Amino acid sequence: MRKRLALFTVVACTAAVLVHTGGTAVAHGSMTWPGSRTYLCYEDGRAGGGGGDLQPTNPACVAAVAQGGKQPLWDWFGNLISNAAGRHREIVPDGSLCGPTTKYSAYNLPRADWPSTRVTANSTVTFRYNAWAPHPGTWEQYVTKDGFDVTKPLKWSDLEAVPFDKITNPPLAGGEYSWQARLPNKSGRHVIYSLWQRSDSPEAFYSCSDVVFGGGTGTPDTQAPTAPGTPVASTITGNSVKLDWTAATDNIGVSEYRVYNGSQVVATSGSNSATVTGLTANTDYTLNVVALDAAGNASPASASVAVRTGSLGACSVSYTKPSTWNGGFTANVKITNGGTSAIPAWQLAWDFPAGQTLTQAWSSTITVTNGKATAKGASYNADVPAGGSVNFGFNAGTTGAVTDPTSFTLNGSACSTG
Template identity: 80%
Template sequence: MRKPIALLAIAAAVGALLVQTSAPALAHGSMVWPGSRTYLCYQDGRAGSGGGDLQPTNPACVAAVAQGGKQPLWDWYGNLISNAAGRHREIIPDGDLCGPTTKYDAYNQPRADWPVTQLTANATVTLRYNAWAPHPGTWEQYVTKDGFDVTKPLKWSDLEPVPFDKITNPPLGNGEYSWQARLPNKSGRHIIYSLWQRSDSPEAFYSCSDVVFGGGVPDTQPPTAPGTPVASSVTGSSVRLDWPASSDNFGVTEYKVYRGDQVVATSATNSATVRGLSSNTEYTFRVVATDSAGNASPSSAGVTVRTGSGPGACTVTYTKPSTWNGGFTANVKIANGSSEAVRAWELVWDFPAGQRLSQAWSSTVTVADGKATAKGASWNADIAAGGTAEFGFNATTTGAVTDPVGFTLNGVSCAIP
């Protein structure tokens, strides 16, 4: 009898090992209420199959399967980028927000017939997110702006600038994260875009939930007036403004900085940098807050600033030390020829059609609407008077490798040798 018992013990140990090694190695999850596109198409496929297969009947889900197959539905909880590390806007191009990898690209289709969830504007609801493999992290929920057209590709600029809900490490139970959130004051068709960035890994998850807002109480109360702006980091062409924040019954969505009756800067926070100013010139600025319903606050008191005497002159040297069939490496050197430091530098240039950013170093580079914007890293964010800053990037191309013909540094045109 000892031998069978020993064999049973060995079999049990092997079985336990197999169970342990089959557990998911990575975190997985997706929004289940309001349901993401992949989750609701998966449920639609289950309802339409009548058996063990997935046979969606919703037209958008059918089109997604025709383009990308059924595996994304079986893996509806795996819409992720493994090395995102918070760089969502940098690494996900416009039009790819709902499916940032090839596997889920079919769920980017701009259509008005995706499955929708009916919501009540301004309601306090319980959001639910599947926890296929739990991990700590932060969730952010954005909603599309008023006037958003679901039949056009979803762009970052289509989202409200700040999330209507943000939570770190929400409660977990019965295989789901769930937490209460107040829905925004919206009406009609919208997309709720959810980001889950793990805090124990660079992995991040993404989902688009198609919703229709109805009901709710109209928001007619404007925000309170912002506090008086305080000027700092004044150069010959720019000035930073900070002000005490406004309050609102539903929340402030944007601040507008005015010079006279002209809006010269906008911000989702109580800070903005006004650029493109003339040197040795006096300006007066004021700030107005707005909420998601478009209500505008009374204006803040004004602050008067005189810009510095430096012209903000700059020179950009753009070289390509390496090119190959389908791509190239570019090095960029910025020379500050003025008598003042350039604070929090941003370099903007046209990014030719057919080129696509793949990697950058010594800066953060983003591409949107045909423009590339490079910002300094923490250790090279400022360029001293007479100093330089350098960075580089790799890009792929489907055509001829053409060089940019114009650069602006913090709103000031730069010379190209």
């Protein structure tokens, strides 16, 4: 009896930990324009890396990795406190604003060489915030006071007393929140500090975006960049294509490129190269590129390049339930790529019928909308290798009979089951 009680205690504690983990890691995001420190260091690491690794070259990013490792870069969207509940100034001490938890503390380093975004004082810009897992809430943007010293730890008293921008539930499209805001009249180097407090949870997200203000006279930048060069396609797979193009020029500087398929933005990049993912196999696309500056001025579109994706290769999905109980079950899912090229940034979709409720997921992020579940890989299994497979799983609650899904689509293409 004692052995049975001990085993029951272990199982119960384990289940409590798993439910808690699943409940606090469901929303993720960070500022992508102007880019947060974690996001820009991640992009810097991608540019300097190879073979699926991140190798930052920016000195501040290198120092952050030396102190805190690379995992914060892979998880650049997860700089959060799960139980903040609006108590930001109470629970985040001075010197820890940019990384309020141990995992991200290296991004508090007081340095003047963090990757920065050039902006124009008094201009109207479009803020962009990644919606890795969207949720309702309020965003507040603060800016540092005149005379702020970036080489000293950031304190609450270094920020202006009120946010220069505040918005609740901004528009969401293409995996990002975006909204227009007017920048303050500042000059030189500053930090824009963003707080996202969810309204459906006490969870809150924090980010520091290093910016350099120009044009402090109050005259906005109205000159658009020149058109980028014609994109050149390479590394074409069944669901992705790599594009390179000649950089555009601007009177102040190009801040971003957007890749379009018709009127739809299919990729963004801070350099003159991008990989467009999520395409459909054996399909024709016509792609062009537009450059934007920090004030939001858009260039003329580049000339277009025509691309036809290849065959995705046979994919198969194995769906098993190793454990079921009254009111729930555990599912294990295995995706196998029978093709000769990797499947990047995989997304697997299947029907999730009424009466089933997702309670936890591992090795993936799963969202359920209108009876359809979509799983995305974690940082370490985001691609399905050629001839290989990836695994993930989830727990679900049920209020009726458990129905197994009968069909799956991988990045929009049907997969066999077995």
